[in-house]
Amino acid sequence: MRSFQQKLAEFDARGIRVVGISVDPPEINLRQSQKLGYTFPLLSDPKAEVIRRYDVLHSGAGPRGADIARPAEFLISSGRTVRWVNLTGNIAVRARPEQVLSAFNQIEAAGQ
């Protein structure tokens, strides 16, 4: 997420919105945004309803067995079409902003 904040200008330049989604409540997200200087929204899904809808629930993996989201990234375009997906096989390995930007560039090039 930190790396996405650092590259946010490149996402803005392409007209891509970046949002984070987790089970954390809005007050935690506000505190975290301020602390880390995030300028993109952090959305709160406390009951993991949207997380379940996207099938990215990691059941019981949070503190005290709480249900949380597994790391996952989806690039969505108009019409809610999924254009690119990253489902990591290792919690420590997440998508890098460069990967998403280059995927977007390829999709744009293919669409023209």
Next chain:
Amino acid sequence: MKRKRNWPIWVGFIVAVVGLFSYGFFVQFPITRDFPWANLLLLGIGVALLIVGLFRAFGRPQLYRGKIFGSILTAIALLLFVFFCYEIFYVLRQVPLSAHAPRVGETAPDFMLLDQNEQPVGLGDLLSGSRGTLLIFYRGFW
């Protein structure tokens, strides 16, 4: 004759402990997070130094100290190493399959969630006026 302090044992143990606990630092950078080579390197150097120290303690016991505490510290460092490898190569890879996650070309499920300012944000709002939206699901519990 007074026996010498067996420095590789102490230094090795400290390096191994630093190798484990520096994970919180190295995890901030993708280059040392995707594969934790920096931590494994430190743990490896620590264990290697401990083994050098043990060789000195057992090979020339009249010159070097550390047969007992060297063995104990080496055992602890090896346990730390095994624990680290178990976490990195097993625990972190226990990720659900997400077989029903939306795939490329499919329609993403709609949603309406509160942002950090308690304002509702829908996928439609994000997509209108943008050329794309990147949803980053993360573990949370910050």
